[in-house]
Amino acid sequence: MRQPSSIASKGCKRSTNVSPKTRVEQLREQIREHNHRYYVLDDPEIADAEYDQLLRELQELEAKHPELVSQDSPTMRVGAEPAKQFASVAHAMPMLSLNNCFSESELAEFDQRAQKGLETETLTYTAEPKLDGAALNLSYRNGQLERGATRGDGSHGEDITGNARTIRNLPLRLRGAGYPAFMEVRGEVVMPRSQFSELNKRLASKGEKNYVNPRNAAAGSLRQLDPKITADRPLYLYAYGVGAHADGDLPDSHFELLQTLRDWGLPVSDLVERVQGASGCQHYYEKMSARRDELDFEIDGCVYKIDSQAQRDELGFVARAPRWAIAHKFPAEEATTKIEQVEFQVGRTGALTPVARLKPVFVGGVTVSNATLHNMDEIQRKDVRVGDTVIVRRAGDVIPEVARVVVGKRPERTEPVTLPSHCPVCGSDVERVQGEAVARCTGGLICAAQRKEALKHFVSRRAMDIEGLGSKLIEQFVAEELLHTPVDIYALHEHREQLIEREGFGEQSIGNLLSSIENSKQTTLGRFLFALGIREIGETMANDLASHFSSLEAIQEVAVNYAEQIAELLKQEKTAEEIDKALKEDVLRQTPNIGPRVARNIASFFDDAGNREVIQKLLAADVEWPQESSKKSAAQHLSGKTFVLTGSLPDWTRDEAKARIEAAGGRVTSSVSSKTDYVVAGEAPGSKLAKAERLGVTVLDQNGLAALLADD
Ligand code: IVH
Numbered sequence: 001m002r003q004p005s006s007i008a009s010k011g012c013k014r015s016t017n018v019s020p021k022t023r024v025e026q027l028r029e030q031i032r033e034h035n036h037r038y039y040v041l042d043d044p045e046i047a048d049a050e051y052d053q054l055l056r057e058l059q060e061l062e063a064k065h066p067e068l069v070s071q072d073s074p075t076m077r078v079g080a081e082p083a084k085q086f087a088s089v090a091h092a093m094p095m096l097s098l099n100n101c102f103s104e105s106e107l108a109e110f111d112q113r114a115q116k117g118l119e120t121e122t123l124t125y126t127a128e129p130k131l132d133g134a135a136l137n138l139s140y141r142n143g144q145l146e147r148g149a150t151r152g153d154g155s156h157g158e159d160i161t162g163n164a165r166t167i168r169n170l171p172l173r174l175r176g177a178g179y180p181a182f183m184e185v186r187g188e189v190v191m192p193r194s195q196f197s198e199l200n201k202r203l204a205s206k207g208e209k210n211y212v213n214p215r216n217a218a219a220g221s222l223r224q225l226d227p228k229i230t231a232d233r234p235l236y237l238y239a240y241g242v243g244a245h246a247d248g249d250l251p252d253s254h255f256e257l258l259q260t261l262r263d264w265g266l267p268v269s270d271l272v273e274r275v276q277g278a279s280g281c282q283h284y285y286e287k288m289s290a291r292r293d294e295l296d297f298e299i300d301g302c303v304y305k306i307d308s309q310a311q312r313d314e315l316g317f318v319a320r321a322p323r324w325a326i327a328h329k330f331p332a333e334e335a336t337t338k339i340e341q342v343e344f345q346v347g348r349t350g351a352l353t354p355v356a357r358l359k360p361v362f363v364g365g366v367t368v369s370n371a372t373l374h375n376m377d378e379i380q381r382k383d384v385r386v387g388d389t390v391i392v393r394r395a396g397d398v399i400p401e402v403a404r405v406v407v408g409k410r411p412e413r414t415e416p417v418t419l420p421s422h423c424p425v426c427g428s429d430v431e432r433v434q435g436e437a438v439a440r441c442t443g444g445l446i447c448a449a450q451r452k453e454a455l456k457h458f459v460s461r462r463a464m465d466i467e468g469l470g471s472k473l474i475e476q477f478v479a480e481e482l483l484h485t486p487v488d489i490y491a492l493h494e495h496r497e498q499l500i501e502r503e504g505f506g507e508q509s510i511g512n513l514l515s516s517i518e519n520s521k522q523t524t525l526g527r528f529l530f531a532l533g534i535r536e537i538g539e540t541m542a543n544d545l546a547s548h549f550s551s552l553e554a555i556q557e558v559a560v561n562y563a564e565q566i567a568e569l570l571k572q573e574k575t576a577e578e579i580d581k582a583l584k585e586d587v588l589r590q591t592p593n594i595g596p597r598v599a600r601n602i603a604s605f606f607d608d609a610g611n612r613e614v615i616q617k618l619l620a621a622d623v624e625w626p627q628e629s630s631k632k633s634a635a636q637h638l639s640g641k642t643f644v645l646t647g648s649l650p651d652w653t654r655d656e657a658k659a660r661i662e663a664a665g666g667r668v669t670s671s672v673s674s675k676t677d678y679v680v681a682g683e684a685p686g687s688k689l690a691k692a693e694r695l696g697v698t699v700l701d702q703n704g705l706a707a708l709l710a711d712d
Contacts, residue, residue, distance in 0.1 A: 020061055024068045027058040031074040032173070032265075039169030039236075040267045072144050072173040077166050082226035085467065085512065086150075086158035091137055092184055092244035095151045097320050098303060098327040104282050107304075110326045111278035114306060117315050117323060117670045119687050122277045123306055126255045127284040129271045130301040130327050131238055133190035134219035136164060140183050143174040150222065153462045153539075154320060163222055166231035175265035180248025185266060187239035191218045192296040195234035212366045214298050239266040240303070252309045274307060285328050292330070301329035313654045314646070314686065315670050319540045323670065332393045334403060335363035339388050342373065342417050346425050346449035348457050349535050350440040354379055354417065356390070356402050364394035371400040375437040376419050383407075385414040425449040445485060445610070452478050454533050458486045462539050463531035464520040464623075468513040485614050486531070489517055490621035524625045525552060532615070535601040541593065545602075548591050548636075548665075551627070552615070556606050562588045562599060563607035592667065638708070639665035641677040644692070647685035649702045657705065664709050672697060680705050 018026070031054055038044040038051075055075065062069050070076075101107050114123055135151040148164025149157035165172060167189060191199070196214040203210055211217035221233035239261050242250060251257050255274040262268045271291075275284050281304045288302050306312050306324040315323040341357040354373040361368055371392050373379050384390065384402055389409035394400040419439050421430055428443030441447050445454070455474045459466040466489065477483040482495060492499070493514050500510055523531075529552075530542035537545070549555045562583065569579045580596035583589055588599045605611055643661050645654055645668060652660070657680065658668045672679055672691045679692035680700045692699050700708065 020065050021068060024058065024061050024065070024073075027054055027061070028073055030054060031058065032171075032175070035074065035169075036171070036175065036265050040171075040262065040265060074172070076172065077168075077231065081162075082228075083162065084225070086160060086223070086225075088152070088156050088465075089147065089149050089159045090156050091149065091152075091154075092139070092182075094155045094320075095135060095137055095157070095186065095243065096154060096317065096322055098325055099321045100301075100327045100329050102329055102331065104278075107281055107285075107326070107328055108278045111281070114315060114324065118311055119671075119691075120311070123311070124308065125275050125277075125281055125304040126253075126258070126307050127273050127275045127281055128240055128303045128305070129269055129288060129295075129297075129299040130303045130329070131188040131190050131240075131269070132215045132298040132300045133188040134215070134222050136187055136189050136222070136237065137243060138164065138170070138185040138187070140174055140179070140185060142181055143179055145170070145172045158223070160222055162227040163224060163230040166227055167235045167237050169267045170237045171265040173265075176263055178248070178260075179264050180245040180250065182247065183245040184243030185239050185261065186241045186243050187237050187266075189218050189222055189235050189237050190214065190297045191221070191234055192236070193298060194296060199233065236297075237267055238269045240268075241305075250309075254305055254307050254309070275304075281328065289330060299330075301327050303327050316654075316658070316668065333364035334391050334393045335361045335368075336389060336391055336406065337361035337368075339384065339386055339390055339402070342379075342384070342386055344420060344424050346423060346441050346447060346453075348450060348453035348533055350423075350443065350447065350450050352419070352423070352430060352439045352441060356384065358390075358392065361392060363392055363400065366394070368392055368394060368400045371402045373402055373417075376417075376432075376439060377437045379417050383416070385410065385416060387411045387414050423447055423449075448478055451484060455483055455486060455489070457533045458531045459489070459520075460531075463527055464523060465516075465527070466520045467516045468509070469517070485617075487614055487617040487621065490521070490618070490623070492517060521621070521623045522625070523623060525550075528552070528618075528623065528625060529555070532605070532611070534605040536598050537602065541598070544593060545591070547662075550636075555602075556612070556615075558586075558588045559603045559606035562586055563603035566600070566603060636665035637711070641666045642675060643668050644670065644672050644676050644679045644688055645682075646679060646688040647682035649680070649682040649705075651702060657702075660709055661705075678705075678708070 031051070034044065034046050034051055034054070037046075058073070059075050062073065062075055099110075101110055111123065115121060137149045137151065137157060138145060139147040139149075145161075145165065147159060148161045148170075149159055151157050164170060191214040193214055196211070196217050199217060200210040211220055217233070218235060221230050221235055224230045224233075239258070241254070242257060242261070251260055253274075255272070258268045258272055271288070273284055275281055281302070284304075285302050288299065292299060304326055306315070312322065312324040317323060338359045339356045340359060343355050343357060344352045345355050346352055354375065356371045356373055358369050358371055371390075373382075373384055382402065382405055384405055387410070389406040391403045391406065392400055393403040419430065419432065422428065423430055423441035423443055426441065426443040426447035426449070428441050428447060430439050431442050432439040441450065443450065445451055452474055455478065456471055458464055459469045459474070464486075469489070474483065482492070482498075483489065496510060496514070499505060499513075500507065524546065526539075526543035526546035529537065529545055530539050545555060549558070565583055565586065566579055569582060574582065583596070583599070586599070588594060588602065589596065594602075638661065643666050645657055648654070649657055661668055669676070672688045672695065674695050674697075676692070676695075676697045678698050678700050679688060680702070681689045681692075682702065689699065
């Protein structure tokens with residue numbers, strides 16, 4: 001029971017001799033202080049009833065004097081009108097993900113790599129719990145909460161400011177002083193386990209669907225269009241870092257940064273510690289594993305981050321994850337159940353994936369009734385049969401898998417699982433390339449399953465981002481023959497009348513769907529390439545291709561040319577290996593990160609007349625992106641050159657310098673070797689400068705770099 005204190009009682013008295021404006025300010029100040037004590041310091045000084053009384057007094061005054069209402073008033077947590085849909089907003093700095101490790105030895109490898117990159121021995125880390133919730137990016141301008149956004153695809157998220165404001169322990173305004181004029185605070189929104197079960201009970205009693213686990217509940221609650229619903233959900237924020245910031249300094253040490261965020265009123269987990277080296281991290285991990293079950297928040301591992309910002313800058317990133325941090329995940333959870341059936345699912349590229357239909361079992365916080373068996377080799381290796389008792393494993397949000405069979409419990413007369421000779425969906429032949437684990441349906445776009453998956457991929461958030469065209473709708477449209485290829489999506493407006501007749505599909509939802517289809521036409525080359533669903537071309541590779549070649553025509557030309565050369569070499573009866581070797585110097589193969597297999601996939605995609613026709617029709621339907629053509633001829637002149645940055649440059653941040661080099665086609669790496677072309681040294685350079693000098697690598701200052709960048 002919280003005890004009222006003398007300070008609090010004083011706060012509750014109504015002052016009769018002050019102006020409403022002064023009283024409103026006094027009340028806001030007191031309420032903020034109590035919120036902070038309650039939610040951040042966990043040290044309340046006032047009873048709930050007294051707190052409510054303060055809040056009510058403030059609400060009454062604001063109602064009576066609307067001119068005194070302000071966005072950062074504690075009464076403003078709930079009140080925003082329901083949104084129709086969330087706007088997409090760019091993060092000032094991308095929100096990255098983390099690489100994972102699952103063992104002490106993988107942790108040691110990560111630490112070794114970091115040590116090598118920094119040429120340092122023992123590294124200092126900040127160790128944190130990895131909270132299992134939803135990521136949130138909060139922008140504060142002059143200390144006021146300006147915006148809250150979901151992580152989205154890492155560069156753009158959804159504007160959920162109205163919902164973020166309802167999170168109980170999230171400050172609408174920062175405390176104290178010294179914070180940057182602009183700052184993105186990054187954190188995780190979680191739902192306590194106990195309150196999660198209560199929420200599910202409440203939902204069930206209203207006949208609404210339950211959430212499967214606290215993480216889904218947190219993410220789902222954050223994305224409610226009506227902030228009043230979010231306000232009713234038990235959500236809590238824990239800040240774990242800062243993204244972009246301007247006009248103000250932050251401590252170099254991450255650990256100190258977290259303490260500073262706490263001083264500014266942001267809730268930070270009190271499980272955070274500063275540790276030394278991989279052994280310090282491992283020790284922390286063991287401690288957290290032991291405490292895990294007693295915490296009211298779910299954690300799925302620990303995160304170790306190099307403590308010094310300068311060292312982080314030096315290490316940089318690979319693709320979407322930093323080299324200076326890693327998530328150490330708790331082991332997967334396992335449970336025993338029975339296989340009732342094995343079925344084959346057909347994916348976007350025709351790959352047949354065997355799936356075990358299971359007797360439902362509760363594992364890792366969710367009920368699992370399907371588990372992947374990966375491919376035929378895996379089935380044979382594990383000798384999985386229908387009727388078997390199996391161990392099912394689930395790690396975090398990874399798809400559950402059948403780990404192994406309990407052979408002793410196998411019933412009599414079971415048969416090994418065999419690969420179907422025909423596609424279970426379209427009946428086309430199933431083909432298995434010698435030496436490859438994957439079997440594929442040869443039906444291509446004839447196969448409804450492949451069509452569906454290709455369409456789902458095309459509309460997905462990171463591809464063309466067509467909101468409102470979800471999996472269910474695509475499945476129905478494909479079944480009704482409304483959709484065959486992505487081109488048909490852009491002709492859906494012609495079927496407006498037919499769509500309106502559908503059950504549960506009113507004017508408004510049609511309008512929303514058609515306008516998000518229309519909006520998707522303005523895209524980027526990288527998204528478009530990703531959306532095409534070329535085998536093994538993920539988002540990063542698609543963006544790399546886009547920035548390397550700058551135009552679709554250029555990629556297409558290079559790809560078709562590569563395909564023609566393969567065809568020629570095949571005629572000469574060359575083996576696959578010989579072909580890969582012969583084409584090593586081809587433009588396509590000289591593209592960074594593109595090996596023989598990916599090159600082959602790109603070539604065979606663009607060599608297919610059907611695919612080229614789909615592309616032409618999409619362009620004819622006005623799908624377009626800003627041209628990057630000038631970039632290639634003029635600015636790609638540093639292609640193939642490797643740079644290492646050390647020390648701080650007078651005018652450019654490290655990220656800016658890196659971006660400029662990359663825009664000109666260069667690559668920035670973290671350690672100096674004889675292969676490095678240039679070392680760019682600023683003030684206080686590290687040992688990298690000495691190494692560059694020793695190896696005879698050209699050293700540039702900022703002016704030298706600027707001259708090189710301009711010199712095309
Ligand atoms: S740091 C570049 N710290 O885990 C660093 N992330 O893949 C990016 N998460 O969705 C994240 N607890 O929201 C960081 N203490 C913690 C975290 C944490 C949970 C989430 C994060 C992101 C995912 C990282």
